[in-house]
Amino acid sequence: MHIQPIVELKNLTKIYGKGCNLCVENTGPEHETNICVNCNSLVACGNVSFELYPGETLGIVGESGSGKSSLLKLLNFDIEPTLGEFYINHEKINTFVGNEKVNLFNLNSFQKRLIKNHIIGIVYQYPYLGLRMKISAGGNIAENLIMAEWRNIEKIRKKISELFEKTELPIDRMDEQPEKFSGGMQQRVQIAKALSNNPIILLLDEITNGLDVSVQARILDLIRNLHWQHNLSIIIVSHDLSVIRVLTQRTIVMKYGRIVEVGLTDQILEDPQHPYTQLLVNSQL
């Protein structure tokens, strides 16, 4: 049976610098660089294509600078791609862009904002990227609700309380600024914010970095529960293979802005094919 993917990404390329025709040719794992010798531009992602299926958790691994975070930022419309097509197949998107299948990268910034707010939830590696540290934790979540036309303080605060409960945050601290919170709590506020408008796709960027192991375990537990409760499709970027092993079904391995291997997570971790993946798996402590 053929299952329709929820996300389709085709030939996504992001070049920093002026770029030339040879950029993609000149870079990648076989050249062991992501800088084009011809024009000195940096190719963060080159011809990246993949699908995400409904309810699936897809892992993206790779060393620093392999283009993992750039990829997530592109999917969240934080940065503009040089080339590429991005489709989300879900009825919820028709409300914002109509019934035709359109390349989401070509939408105007207003439509992109609607999709960011209603369809995609993102949790960044560093809480200060996803949160306004001087605004109350509740306010950070309220911002997303306000964007979705909520105009009733009581209802907004009730929704914030629900999200706090769901993400195991103390409700009586919702009016405090996240800068006063611990790292683990800040990540939870980010998760609560990402869930505020019932997204269908969740993007997670190295969410357990810098947290101690017990907190890490609880955050991962939380993600796994939310995944089932909300029927989310998740893309998770990590360089921690144990996180990938615990959460994901399928994994993409990236190097120098290219996908070098795709497969079932078990397969990739137990029987890596690409030399880089073999190195990655063998380097595990």
Next chain:
Amino acid sequence: MKGYNFGFLDEASKREIRRKILKAIAVPGYQVPFSSRELPIARGWGTGGIQITLSLIGPNDVLKVIDQGCDESVNAVNIKKFINAVTNVKITTDTTKASIIQTRHRIPEEKMNENQILVLQVPYPEALRVFEPSEFETRRMHAEADYSRMWLYLYEDIVTYREISIGARYPVMVNKRYIMDPSPIPRWDIKKLNMAETLYIFGAGREKRIYAIPPYTSVEPLEFEDFQFRVENFMGEKCILCGSDDTFLDEIIDDSKGKRIYMCSDTSYCNKLLISKKVLYKR
């Protein structure tokens, strides 16, 4: 005044300002940049309003200038003298008789009509500046009607103070499109902006912006369903001179008694009432 053009500004400057005014009227609530000219008054002292008034005024106009409702305050008197010196137009204190009224921080109590123009002096034209320092970013927000952070600012205010603590400069939504700073008028005057018969033009000389509310345009103060906009409440206090309890009152400390007294902020309206009530108004 000899040696000066009618209305002080040269005709090319007036034309530029008039064009910007037309654009502002065509896009209600949108801030139109203009090349604010040098005047014999420092920027930030009403130069935006003065330039609009000087560009609009003709020999048959009748001018009224008020400062916080008062016709006789220093700022109002000096602007009046200056404009009169360079145009020779008639000056009045009667709201109903003026064709152009330049004001700072108030809208007159008496209802204005379609043949009148109210020119407001604006210190800070950008309503979003309170939370966003970047002009690039605020312009983008206006262009995309991305106003969630303005609402978030109000949310935080409610969370901290249990109500929206903004007094003057209460942000309004113009024509269901642009969030606009109505200049530091009290909340009391905000409702006068909605579906008004009069043309309102706002000028910020230092910040080089002109914006407008054309007649019969919807102007709504930002409010939440359960935290509605409300105006100042004077708790039943009356004007000590004319006895009004339906006007915007100034609170003044009576130095001789050390007590609070209240007076109409709109002095010409107060005077008019006194005369109609045949009460002798002694200063």
